[in-house]
Amino acid sequence: MVDRVFSAWFRWLGGAPCFRIYGKARPEADWHIIDVFATHRRNSGSSWPAPFFRGTCITWTSQVIAVGWDFAESVLREQADDPASRDRPVAVAGGRIGDWKRRVAAGASSQTSACEVLAHECGHTGQVRRLGVAYWPIGGTLTLFREGPHWYNRFENQASEEGLFGGIVNGSVCAELMERLQRPATEE
């Protein structure tokens, strides 16, 4: 209920999403439609060590993920090359965004793609659906610890292990993002 109210509130605040995606956590049977909102505040500025790391994305509710415009653009470019679908979703390689050894051991690139970061956020949307209002205090505290071997890393680990990004909903990409895509790629 609270999750629904907040989702409606974010939609009202954020206007139109830059696109919509299908997402779920592995244990869930059904796919969910999630609004991805882009804000300039979340663009990768000089203060971020990596262009699109977790700092640039946040899952607000089970239906709302906020990202930077440049991150949204990266997702779209990756999807243009290799589109995901609900039959062929993107998961976080090796179940970790930040553990390159585990990623390489799983046969993946040590570099995390934007779509994998989005899959991680989809894992958080599953946590919201399971935890309800408890998500905000838990998520707000434990995401600070990121992935790792300790109990307090479990929240982030789980998002990386369970999150699935099932592609962009047809026709949902906003005009501003389509226009950005026509321009040459921003440095990544």
Ligand SMILES: [Zn+2]
């Ligand atoms: Zn996270």
